[in-house]
Structures are given as C-alpha cells and as structure tokens.
Amino acid sequence: MILTVTLNTALDFTYRVPRLTPHASHRVTDxxxxxxxxxxxxARVLAALGRPVTVTGFAGGSTGAALRAQLAEDIxxxxxxxxxxxxxxxxxxxxxxxxxxxxxxxxxxxxxxxxEWARFLTSYEELLTSADAVALxxxxxxxxxxxxxxxxxxxxxxxxxPVLLDTxxxxxxxxxxxxxxxxxxNADELAELTGSHEPLRATRDARRRxxxxxxxxLGADGLLAATPDGAWQAAPPAAVRGNPTGAGDSVVAALVxxxxxxxxxxxxxTHAVALSAATVLAPVAGEFDAAAYEEFLGRVAxxxxxxxx
Amino acid sequence: MILTVTLNTALDFTYRVPRLTPHASHRVTDxxxxxxxxxxxxARVLAALGRPVTVTGFAGGSTGAALRAQLAEDIxxxxxxxxxxxxxxxxxxxxxxxxxxxxxxxxxxxxxxxxEWARFLTSYEELLTSADAVALxxxxxxxxxxxxxxxxxxxxxxxxxPVLLDTxxxxxxxxxxxxxxxxxxNADELAELTGSHEPLRATRDARRRxxxxxxxxLGADGLLAATPDGAWQAAPPAAVRGNPTGAGDSVVAALVxxxxxxxxxxxxxTHAVALSAATVLAPVAGEFDAAAYEEFLGRVAxxxxxxxx
Numbered sequence: 209m210i211l212t213v214t215l216n217t218a219l220d221f222t223y224r225v226p227r228l229t230p231h232a233s234h235r236v237t238d239x240x241x242x243x244x245x246x247x248x249x250x251a252r253v254l255a256a257l258g259r260p261v262t263v264t265g266f267a268g269g270s271t272g273a274a275l276r277a278q279l280a281e282d283i284x285x286x287x288x289x290x291x292x293x294x295x296x297x298x299x300x301x302x303x304x305x306x307x308x309x310x311x312x313x314x315x316x317x318x319x320x321x322x323x324e325w326a327r328f329l330t331s332y333e334e335l336l337t338s339a340d341a342v343a344l345x346x347x348x349x350x351x352x353x354x355x356x357x358x359x360x361x362x363x364x365x366x367x368x369x370p371v372l373l374d375t376x377x378x379x380x381x382x383x384x385x386x387x388x389x390x391x392x393x394n395a396d397e398l399a400e401l402t403g404s405h406e407p408l409r410a411t412r413d414a415r416r417r418x419x420x421x422x423x424x425x426l427g428a429d430g431l432l433a434a435t436p437d438g439a440w441q442a443a444p445p446a447a448v449r450g451n452p453t454g455a456g457d458s459v460v461a462a463l464v465x466x467x468x469x470x471x472x473x474x475x476x477x478t479h480a481v482a483l484s485a486a487t488v489l490a491p492v493a494g495e496f497d498a499a500a501y502e503e504f505l506g507r508v509a510x511x512x513x514x515x516x517x
Numbered sequence: 518m519i520l521t522v523t524l525n526t527a528l529d530f531t532y533r534v535p536r537l538t539p540h541a542s543h544r545v546t547d548x549x550x551x552x553x554x555x556x557x558x559x560a561r562v563l564a565a566l567g568r569p570v571t572v573t574g575f576a577g578g579s580t581g582a583a584l585r586a587q588l589a590e591d592i593x594x595x596x597x598x599x600x601x602x603x604x605x606x607x608x609x610x611x612x613x614x615x616x617x618x619x620x621x622x623x624x625x626x627x628x629x630x631x632x633e634w635a636r637f638l639t640s641y642e643e644l645l646t647s648a649d650a651v652a653l654x655x656x657x658x659x660x661x662x663x664x665x666x667x668x669x670x671x672x673x674x675x676x677x678x679p680v681l682l683d684t685x686x687x688x689x690x691x692x693x694x695x696x697x698x699x700x701x702x703n704a705d706e707l708a709e710l711t712g713s714h715e716p717l718r719a720t721r722d723a724r725r726r727x728x729x730x731x732x733x734x735l736g737a738d739g740l741l742a743a744t745p746d747g748a749w750q751a752a753p754p755a756a757v758r759g760n761p762t763g764a765g766d767s768v769v770a771a772l773v774x775x776x777x778x779x780x781x782x783x784x785x786x787t788h789a790v791a792l793s794a795a796t797v798l799a800p801v802a803g804e805f806d807a808a809a810y811e812e813f814l815g816r817v818a819x820x821x822x823x824x825x826x
Contacts, residue, residue, distance in 0.1 A: 223609075223622055228539050230613070233621040270583050300532075300609060302622065304539070312542040313532055313611065 209286070210254055210468055211339040211369075213332070213360065214247030214265035216317040216349040217289065219275050221300045222493070228304045228311055237305070243275045243282075244299060246374060246457055247345035249494050253454075253461035253483070255284030256496070262286040264335055266328065266349065268318050269295025288335055290328055294318020294349075310453075317349030325352055332360060336367040341468035343372045343460055344388075348379050357383030364388075370467045373419075374460050376400065384417045389467060391419040392460055398424050407432050408513070411439075421473075423480070425459050427452075430481050430508075435473050438512055442477035445507035448485045454494035458487040478508045518595070519563055519777055520648040520678075522641070522669065523556030523574035525626040525658040526598065528584050530609045531802070537613045537620055546614070552584045552591075553608060555683060555766055556654035558803050562763075562770035562792070564593030565805070571595040573644055575637065575658065577627050578604025597644055599637055603627020603658075619762075626658030634661055641669060645676040650777035652681045652769055653697075657688050666692030673697075679776045682728075683769050685709065693727045698776060700728040701769055707733050716741050717822070720748075730782075732789070734768050736761075739790050739817075744782050747821060751786035754816035757794040763803035767796040787817045 224238040247263060254261040267275055267289040275296055279287050297315035304311070336342065342364050344357050353359070357379050364371035365387065372390040373383045376397040384391055384401070391414065393401060401417070404410040407424055411434045414422040421435035430443040459480045466476030482504035486496040533547040556572060563570040576584055576598040584605055588596050606624035613620070645651065651673050653666050662668070666688050673680035674696065681699040682692045685706040693700055693710070700723065702710060710726070713719040716733055720743045723731040730744035739752040768789045775785030791813035795805040 223624070225622065228620075230537050230539065230620050231616075231618040234623065236622055236624045239624050270579060274579050300622075307540075309540040311537075311539050313534065313545055313609075314543065315532070315545045315548050 209260040209262050209339060210464055211262050211264065211335050211342040212247035212251045212254075212464070213342065213344045214245035214263060214346055215320075215328075215352055215356065216297065216347045217243065217245040217248060217265050217267050217272070217275060218297050218299045218314075219271040220244030221298060222303060223300060224303045224305055227306045228302055241274070241278075243279045245346050246460070247343060248279070249454055249457040250343055250345055250461045250464065251285050252282055252494065253458050253487075253496065254465060255282060256498075257461070257465065258284070259465060260284070260286075262288050262335060262339070264288040264290070264328075264332060266290055266292045266318065266320060266324065267296050268292035271298055272296035288331070290324070290331060292318055292320055292324050294320065297349075317347070320349050320351035322351075325356075329359070329363070333363055333367070336364060336369050339369045341370045341372070341464050343374065343464040344383070345374045345460065347375065354378050355382045358386035361386035361388045370470075372460065372464045372467055374456075381417075384414065384419050387418045387420065389419075390421045390423060390463055392423045392425060392456075392463060394425045394456060395427070423459070423463060423477070425456055425484075431459065431477055432513070433473060433477055437473050439514070440474060440477055440510050441513050442474075442481045442508055442510045444481050444485045445504050448488045450488040451491065451493055452488050455484045455487045457494065458483040458496060474510045477510055478505060481508045518569040518571050518648060519773055520571050520573065520644050520651040521556035521560045521563075521773075522651065522653045523554035523572060523655055524629075524637075524661055524665065525606065525656045526552065526554040526557060526574050526576050526581070526584060527606050527608045527623075528580040529553030530607060532609060532611045533614055534611060536615045537611055550583070550587070552588045554655050555769070556652060557588070558763055558766040559652055559654055559770045559773070560594050561591055561803065562767050562796075562805065563774060564591060565807075566770070566774065567593070568774060569593070569595075571597050571644060571648070573597040573599070573637075573641060575599055575601045575627065575629060575633065576605050577601035580607055581605035597640070599633070599640060601627055601629055601633050603629065606658075626656070629658050629660035631660075634665075638668070638672070642672055642676070645673060645678050648678045650679045650681070650773050652683065652773040653692070654683045654769065656684065663687050664691045667695035670695035670697045679779075681769065681773045681776055683765075690726075693723065696727045696729065698728075699730045699732060699772055701732045701734060701765075701772060703734045703765060704736070732768070732772060732786070734765055734793075740768065740786055741822070742782060742786055746782050748823070749783060749786055750820045750822050751783075751790045752818045752820070753790050753794045754813050757797045759797040760800065760802055761797050764793045764796045766803065767792040767805060783819045786819055787814060790817045
C-alpha cells in the first residue's frame with residue numbers, strides 16, 4: 209500500500225456567497241464540508257485510481273471526529289490517524305459567486321504534545337513495514353518539531369521505503385537535507401527555498417540540497433523534473449481551463465504511485481501532468497475527470513532537458 | 518423562570534485575522550466558538566443576572582451537539598432545546614485586527630420538518646406552564662412556517678404568559694399582528710416594518726399594528742418606548758465606546774425580566790439602557806461589565822414623550 213502522512217489535517221469548508229464585501233453581513237448560499245489537508249487529498253485521488261492507500265497523521269476534537277466519520281465513507285482509504293487532545297483545524301474557503309475568486313481562512317492547527325509526537329513516530333515506523341511508498345504532505349501543526357519531516361524521511365530510508373516530500377518553508381529546507389527520493393515544490397516554494405525565480409536553475413539547486421529528484425510544478429507550464437536519470441519538462445495538452453484546486457495534490461498522487469512502482473520518469477511525469485489536467489477539468493475541487501485523464505495520457509509532451517539534472 | 522426561544526440557533530465562530538483581503542489566503546490568529554442565536558445570548562445575560570432561565574428551540578447535527586455541550590457549561594441556563602435531523606448552522610465573524618471591523622458569514626439554518634415543528638409546539642406549550650415570561654428571538658430556519666411567531670404568541674397569551682418578540686421582516690410583521698406584549702425592533706427593522714424612518718412616528722405605527730408596547734433601540738440615542746402607560750425616551754449615560762455586539766440582546770434580557778416582574782416602564786427602560794451600555798463596555802462580545810451596570814442605573818435619563826403612545 210501507499211502511505212500518506214498529514215500531520216496538520218483539516219476539516220475544509222467551502223462557503224459560496226453572492227459577492228464578498230468586507231465588513232458586510234453575508235448569507236452563505238451553499239456549504240460543503242470535507243476532510244482535508246494535502247495528504248488526505250492525495251489519498252482520495254489514489255483511492256479513486258484503485259490504489260490501496262493508508263492515511264496517517266493527527267486528528268482531534270469535534271472537528272477531528274467529523275473528519276474521521278467522513279473519511280470512513282471514502283471507499284479505499286484506510287484510516288490510521290492518531291487521536292490528539294487538541295482540536296483539528298478548520299479551513300474556510302469563501303467563494304465569490306460573481307468572480308469565482310476564493311478567499312481562504314485557515315485556523316491554526318492543534319498543539320501536539322511531545323508524547324503525541326513520540327506515539328506518532330512509533331506508529332509511523334510500524335506502518336512503514338507494509339508501505340510501498342510514502343508521501344509526506346503539508347504544514348506542521350504547533351508542537352511538532354520543525355525538523356519533523358527530516359526525521360520521517362530518515363525513518364523511511366532506513367526501512368527502504370521510497371519517500372516523497374511536499375511541504376514549504378523551513379520544514380522543506382530541513383526535510384530536503386535528509387535526502388528524500390522526490391520533492392515537489394511549486395514555483396513559489398522553489399523560489400523561497402533557493403532564492404532563484406529561474407525554474408531550471410532553482411530545480412538544479414534544490415537537487416544539490418539533497419533531494420534525489422526534484423519535480424517543480426509550474427502551473428500551466430506543467431512539470432520540470434531534475435532526476436538521477438535525467439531532466440524533463442512535461443507539458444499539459446493545450447490549455448486546460450477550470451478549477452486548479454487540488455491539481456498539485458493530483459501531481460503528488462501520480463508521483464508517489466510512480467515511486468511505488470519505480471516506473472521510468474517520463475511515464476511518471478506523463479501520468480502526473482495528465483491527472484493534474486483532468487483535476488482542473490472536473491467541476492468539484494480535488495476530483496478528476498477519469499475519461500479526460502485516459503485521453504490526456506496520450507497527449508502529454510515530455511521533452512528531455514539537457515543539463516537540467 | 519424566563520423562557521427564551523431560539524428556533525435558528527447557531528454555533529458562532531469569531532476569527533481574528535491581521536487584515537482581511539478578498540481573494541487572499543489568511544492565517545487565522547485566534548478562534549473562539551460559542552453557542553449563539555439571539556435567544557441563547559439573551560439567556561446567558563439573564564443567567565449572569567441570577568435569573569432562572571430555560572432555552573428552547575432546535576439543535577441538530579455535530580454543530581448542535583457542540584452547541585449543547587458548551588451550553589451545559591453555562592451555569593444557570595437550562596437546556597430544553599429539541600433535537601432535529603438537520604445540522605445547526607455556523608456563523609463566522611471575521612474580525613480585521615487592523616480596523617476592528619467585522620465581516621459576517623452566516624450559514625443557512627437546518628431544514629425543520631413539519632413533524633419537528635409539531636413536536637416543538639407541544640414542548641413549548643408544556644414549558645409555558647412554568648414560565649413567568651417568554652422571549653421569542655431571531656430568524657426562522659427553513660421549514661418553519663413564516664407565521665410561526667404569531668402561533669407562539671397566541672399560545673403564550675392563551676397561557677397568560679407575557680411575551681416579547683425580537684425578529685425582523687415578515688416573521689415580525691406576522692408576529693406583531695398576534696398582539697405580543699412587547700416588540701423590540703432596531704431602527705432598520707422598524708423602518709422596514711412601517712416604511713417610516715422617523716422613529717416616533719414609526720414606533721406609534723408599530724403599536725397600531727398590534728403590539729401592546731414597542732421599544733425601538735436607536736443605538737447611541739438609547740431606547741424609544743411606546744406603551745399603554747405612556748411613551749418614554751431613555752438615553753444612555755454620555756457616550757459609551759466599545760463593542761456593540763450583543764447590546765441589543767442585553768436590551769431584550771432587561772425587557773423580558775421587567776415583563777416577568779410587571780415592573781413600571783421607566784424602571785424597565787433604565788435597566789435596559791444601563792445593561793446595554795455595560796455590554797458595549799465589556800471587551801468580550803455579549804458579556805457585560807457588572808460594576809458599570811450598577812453605576813449606570815443611577816445615570817440613565819428617562820424622559821416622558823407626550824403623544825408618542
């Protein structure tokens with residue numbers, strides 16, 4: 209199975225309002241609520257692809273209970289989340305129906321105690337024994353050491369389980385030094401890490417910092433990968449218009465599946481770009497259009513980039 | 518005891534953000550969560566004044582459960598809420614820390630079935646048998662007939678329990694025709710009901726529509742009351758600066774307490790204005806400064822208004 213780790217899970221709310229006006233009162237016309245946090249989103253995509261997947265991380269309080277109850281309805285996702293005393297955060301995405309723009313409000317995560325973190329490490333090492341690959345996703349809640357991902361990467365490497373890291377800021381900087389198999393920064397995260405806004409240079413720099421492979425997600429420009437086997441640019445089939453929410457999580461889902469299979473890099477990138485584009489096409493954030501995915505697989509252009517690795 | 522009715526209870530969240538910017542992502546720096554809906558707020562004020570108080574209305578789903586768990590910690594408030602299948606709404610007040618302004622997001626309430634409404638009516642009539650006064654507060658959730666308050670007012674009158682109505686729009690229009698003892702519109706609600714922006718004229722007009730007494734809350738100008746015993750203006754002690762959230766609920770708390778005691782109108786209005794001003798002074802929305810309340814009681818100016826009744 210594939211293991212995804214979400215230390216800072218969330219109960220994600222989407223509020224639709226006719227028009228968002230600061231300092232006014234709004235009647236919310238539609239509310240949706242679903243389990244969130246990057247690793248949970250990645251797991252849902254993997255399950256939809258028919259992959260056995262286990263989720264771990266922390267969940268607590270009334271929001272944690274609601275999240276786990278809803279997760280139980282997701283066919284194919286095994287819940288190995290650990291209870292914590294703190295309350296799982298909520299996020300609220302306020303969608304302005306007039307413009308389609310989203311205003312995001314993210315609660316802080318629960319405070320995780322040293323005992324809870326220690327208990328997680330034990331459980332994680334046990335889960336690694338049956339994992340084919342692991343994806344470490346998202347931000348860290350308060351109380352979890354900033355070097356947490358470095359610790360989890362070293363444990364995966366010791367257990368010979370290939371590991372992908374998708375985070376930002378200092379947790380990314382520390383994690384990358386522990387030599388994960390893949391990191392997947394977006395353009396902003398890559399620039400923050402390396403100080404360079406030139407993707408090819410920044411991707412190469414990120415590899416030098418310790419990652420075996422760096423796959424940068426560049427929005428409409430697709431993916432730029434620097435790997436031990438070479439460097440590639442993978443471009444989406446023409447312009448795909450729709451809802452980009454969850455496209456990055458679909459990239460991670462395809463990359464961790466490729467990591468589990470040790471499939472050739474051009475094949476991994478083709479799947480990642482096709483799945484991401486099929487996610488943008490689907491009307492519901494985080495879901496993908498299965499027919500479009502199949503079709504896009506034949507239309508992704510993967511180009512070798514000399515000197516990028 | 519005093520009974521407060523909140524058909525559309527809410528779990529009220531307050532999010533503080535450094536600066537609210539539409540279409541941006543925000544880290545919420547502080548989250549508070551508490552039971553809400555006007556009648557619940559009124560009950561908390563009454564309990565803080567040492568009055569035995571019972572709350573009824575509807576609560577359902579995970580938010581209803583959270584609301585009732587928190588309500589159980591409020592000393593002095595007896596919970597006679599009825600379970601419904603639907604989920605109690607959330608409200609989110611986003612406070613911009615830079616300006617202090619609030620942007621309000623209100624979810625729709627749960628759909629109440631005819632059977633749930635019928636069950637409420639039976640329970641309400643039973644609760645009336647031990648009530649000294651009843652306050653009917655706030656909006657109606659979907660499924661509850663728009664004439665609901667008229668029905669509840671007739672039942673209170675049949676049981677000889679004095680009744681106060683605090684709502685707006687069509688539920689106010691229909692309710693007032695059932696001859697409640699007191700209605701407490703604010704300036705906007707009064708103008709919407711009567712079409713007049715002139716408070717004295719509008720208050721008189723509202724009485725003619727069926728209310729025995731009309732107490733209009735006019736913000737910094739205090740209260741204007743048209744009653745069977747005469748008309749009065751009650752002005753707050755100088756200008757009180759602070760957080761006006763909950764000031765209207767404190768006015769209702771004082772008025773329904775005065776209704777239960779059948780105390781003279783000038784005394785009721787003095788308590789209502791003093792309590793409201795003490796609520797504005799308190800830093801936490803919906804709480805009041807007890808020492809200021811005592812002090813303000815001696816400083817409210819109540820002036821008879823000839824011809825207003």
